[in-house]
């Protein structure tokens with residue numbers, strides 16, 4: 001240990017400041033597989049509690065599905081535990097090529113490249129495909145991984161106001177002369193759960209000869225009538241140049257991700273994408289389990305249909321109970337508190353009532369926009385949702401926030 005007390009104290013002061021502002025993120029320890037209910041230890045070492053999980057990205061309830069687990073076991077038996085290589089040296093198995101082809105078919109694209117995570121995919125893409133004269137125009141609420149990816153690129157960056165198509169048009173007009181233009185958006189926005197206007201974005205892209213990049217991590221597997229994603233929902237299958245997505249949410253929930261899209265772009269990513277060239281290949285277990293997930297999704301829409309019904313029920317019930325929700329049509333249902341300490345306190349009380357739903361606050365969301373982000377899953381049965389609703393109402397009464405508007409809520413917390 002080389003550094004001085006002064007350096008140590010400087011870090012301790014930062015941590016203390018985070019804590020004093022009510023922004024410290026404590027980890028809850030889950031002691032069983034992911035599901036509609038989980039055993040949780042919080043704080044670490046305390047007695048385990050059985051909770052209804054209202055905050056996972058296990059949208060389709062496939063994270064612990066027996067067929068998915070079996071496929072992962074088979075991968076261990078037939079393709080081993082790991083490849084000890086990046087893809088282009090000796091890390092490409094037949095199953096990696098097979099999964100890439102399966103994803104292209106599922107997403108309706110020309111080709112797909114796998115990454116160890118969607119974060120890596122987003123970090124790779126812009127730097128590899130754009131030059132200094134090109135322009136990246138992104139929605140102001142895109143995911144942190146996209147922001148980091150844009151930071152790594154030489155191309156210039158500008159933003160348009162969240163989902164504001166007039167503003168996007170203005171920016172496209174402003175940058176008409178750039179050799180390459182790319183519009184960058186999330187499909188479903190992860191903090192608000194609202195959906196990008198992909199149909200309008202595609203029209204604008206065609207008018208201005210721009211590329212379209214969509215991060216569909218919170219949509220692949222369940223948005224659209226057969227679960228292809230927001231491009232299916234918006235009638236834009238085959239019209240999106242680049243789709244990034246994760247296997248770490250609806251598609252089994254382990255880890256891994258990909259970029260899928262136009263063939264020449266994917267080819268170039270294989271040559272240039274740094275996290276692809278310099279990071280280890282996707283583990284065989286995840287590769288084969290993700291293919292099993294695709295089998296399940298292609299065989300039936302039962303899971304995405306159940307998820308949609310759960311989402312509608314929860315949104316209606318929570319609004320009627322008097323909570324402030326961010327409007328939307330996705331299974332991300334944010335309950336607004338605005339104040340970080342209130343969101344934290346509410347989450348702790350929910351925990352005591354058997355509900356697992358965590359507070360989100362700065363820097364995960366903007367200052368003054370603290371919330372509890374609830375997320376629905378096809379693993380939830382009505383009985384889970386009814387119990388969770390009863391707990392929310394009980395705690396809502398305790399804090400006297402039901403039926404209050406934003407200004408009234410802010411007064412309580414000042």
Ligand SMILES: Cc1ncc(COP(=O)(O)O)c(C=O)c1O
Pocket residue numbers: 116117118119120122143145186190215217218245246247248255256257
């Ligand atoms: C919109 C979005 N993109 C990318 C990611 C990163 O995905 P991964 O966990 O595969 O790195 C996330 C995860 O939180 C996300 O919400």
